Amino acid sequence: MxxxxxxxxxxxxxxxxxxxxxxxxxxxxxxxxxxxxxxxxxxxxxxxxxxxxxxxxxxxxxxxxxxxxxxxxxxxxxxxxxxxxxxxxxVFIRGLVRKLPANPLNMEDLEELYKQYSIQLNVDASKKIMFGLLVYQGVTVGELTRIERKDIRLKEGKIRISGTKTTNERTLDLNAIQVIDLQQYLDKNKWKEGKLFTEGRRKDISEKNINNRLQHMFSQLKQLNPKVINAKQIRSSVITHWLRKHHLRQVQYMAGHKYVSSTQRYQLNNLDDLKNELANHHPMA
Structure with a gap:
C-alpha cells in the first residue's frame, strides 16, 4: 500500500x-x-x-x-x-499562534441566557434545543447539522455526537431540562428516522439551513445579553469551563478533539480569566 x-x-x-x-x-x-x-x-x-x-x-x-x-x-x-x-x-512548533474567540462567557451567564431564551414564547422548540446543545454539550454548527433522531437516547439521558475526519465521536450526558424539551419535540414529530432538525419528513438538511436559524437565534440572544457573539464563542466558553472541572484528556474527549493540543489551547482562556480575577482583587487595585 x-x-x-x-x-x-x-x-x-x-x-x-x-x-x-x-x-x-x-x-x-x-x-x-x-x-x-x-x-x-x-x-x-x-x-x-x-x-x-x-x-x-x-x-x-x-x-x-x-x-x-x-x-x-x-x-x-x-x-x-x-x-x-x-x-x-x-515534536511541536513553539510560538504557533492559534486564535480563540474573544470574550468567553462564564457558565453562569450561559445557563441564565438559556433559561431566559427558553421561556420566550416566540422561540420555536428547535432553536431552544439547538441552543441547549451549544451550551451543555459544546457542539459545533456542523455537528448540529448531522445529529439524527437515533443519536438521542432519552432513557439514558445521553446524546451521541458522530465523528468526522477532523473530530472524534463521543457520547455526552444531557442536562435534565434538555431531556424534557427533547421529549416534547420528538413526541410532536412522530417520525423516528432522519436528521433531528429536519422540517416535515425531509431526510436532508443543509448547513446553510442551520446557519440561517442560528443567525436569527443569535440576533435574539444578543438582545438578552449584548456580550454574545456567535456559536464559536459559546463552544470556546463551554470548553474553557470544562477545563476548570475535568482532566485535560476528559475534556479532549468531550470536545471531540483528535489531538490534545487542540484542547490545550483553551487553557489560555483559563489563564486570562485568572489574571483578570487577580487584577480585580489585587490589594493595590
Missing part, C-alpha cells in the same frame, strides 16, 4: 490527500539529499529537517502542517511494518 492509498483508506478528501502528498515529498526529498532512509530517520534528524525549513523561510504555520503529515507518514510506515516508532509524535 502506498502512502496515498493509506490516506484514501482513512477517507481523507482528494484535496487533503494531494496536499499531504506534496508535503511528504518535500520531506522525502530532504531525506534523500541527506542519504537518510525514511524508515530509519531519528528524532534529531527530524529536528534538523525542521531547522532546514526555518532557514529556507517556511512559516511556522506551514512547518506545523508538514510536521502533522510526517506524523501520518510514520503511522503509515508502522502500519506497513517498516517502523516501530513515530519520531514526530513528540
Amino acid at each position: 502506498t502512502f496515498t492509498e493509506y490516506l484514501q483508506q482513512k477517507r481523507y478528501s482528494e484535496i487533503t490527500v494531494n496536499r499531504y502528498t506534496g508535503y511528504i515529498e518535500r520531506f522525502l526529498a530532504w531525506l534523500n539529499a541527506e542519504n537518510i532512509d525514511a524508515a530509519l530517520f531519528t528524532y534529531n534528524e527530524l529536528l534538523s529537517f525542521m531547522g532546514h525549513c526555518q532557514r529556507n523561510g517556511v512559516t511556522k504555520r506551514t512547518a506545523y502542517g508538514i510536521l502533522c503529515v510526517i506524523r501520518h507518514y510514520c503511522n503509515y510506515l508502522i502500519h506497513e511494518g517498516k517502523r516501530t516508532d513515530n519520531p514526530a509524535a513528540g
